[in-house]
Amino acid sequence: AQTVTQSQPEMSVQEAETVTLSCTYDTSESNYYLFWYKQPPSRQMILVIRQEAYKQQNATENRFSVNFQKAAKSFSLKISDSQLGDTAMYFCAFTRYRDDKIIFGKGTRLHILP
Amino acid sequence: DGGITQSPKYLFRKEGQNVTLSCEQNLNHDAMYWYRQDPGQGLRLIYYSQIVNDFQKGDIAEGYSVSREKKESFPLTVTSAQKNPTAFYLCASSKAGLHDNEQFFGPGTRLTVL
Numbered sequence: 001a002q003t004v005t006q007s008q009p010e011m012s013v014q015e016a017e018t019v020t021l022s023c024t025y026d027t028s029e030s031n032y033y034l035f036w037y038k039q040p041p042s043r044q045m046i047l048v049i050r051q052e053a054y055k056q057q058n059a060t061e062n063r064f065s066v067n068f069q070k071a072a073k074s075f076s077l078k079i080s081d082s083q084l085g086d087t088a089m090y091f092c093a094f095t096r097y098r099d100d101k102i103i104f105g106k107g108t109r110l111h112i113l114p
Numbered sequence: 115d116g117g118i119t120q121s122p123k124y125l126f127r128k129e130g131q132n133v134t135l136s137c138e139q140n141l142n143h144d145a146m147y148w149y150r151q152d153p154g155q156g157l158r159l160i161y162y163s164q165i166v167n168d169f170q171k172g173d174i175a176e177g178y179s180v181s182r183e184k185k186e187s188f189p190l191t192v193t194s195a196q197k198n199p200t201a202f203y204l205c206a207s208s209k210a211g212l213h214d215n216e217q218f219f220g221p222g223t224r225l226t227v228l
Contacts, residue, residue: 009154035216045204045219091156095215100145100164101172102217106156 006105021077023092031097040088118220135190137205144210146188151202
């Protein structure tokens with residue numbers, strides 16, 4: 001069975017700093033997708049970034065980028081120039097290719113301090 | 115605007131009562147999902163449905179029931195058999211058949227049992 005582990009329950013950083021959230025996963029599949037979702041205090045879940053396992057290039061979306069290490073089964077999220085609006089719960093998630101379910105980690109609560 | 119709506123935003127229930135949470139989407143998505151979110155637990159899958167008139171149990175289906183009579187709607191009933199129903203409930207949808215099963219989320223319903 002696939003599992004997703006986020007080892008940092010909570011983190012705090014100063015505004016404008018760079019922060020990295022960790023995620024590891026376990027699977028025997030070779031084709032799969034990984035996601036980072038953001039849940040701000042409003043509790044609306046928003047997709048931040050997506051990575052396809054067969055693509056070696058790390059995905060980037062503006063200030064958000066990932067470090068995807070397939071052999072190590074690691075998928076960390078880097079937030080550059082952090083902003084107060086980045087304060088949220090962040091969930092790492094996994095889905096197999098063409099699967100009908102997504103498996104979520106337990107989340108990392110990130111506080112951006114002014 | 116396309117999206118997912120959940121109602122009500124807050125719901126209070128007395129012990130022993132059944133209650134139904136509404137989820138509607140106008141994204142023309144085939145698949146719909148119900149998750150339960152508790153502090154420190156991440157998102158846990160309750161039920162999901164890939165097509166109308168069909169649904170499958172997720173990881174924590176006991177004490178819950180669903181129906182899928184219309185493509186746009188996937189209501190969740192929390193029955194009196196659910197021992198600890200106080201939680202935040204999220205509905206999601208996705209377009210089945212895609213490689214990555216990206217899910218879009220509603221704003222959630224907070225259920226409190228009094």
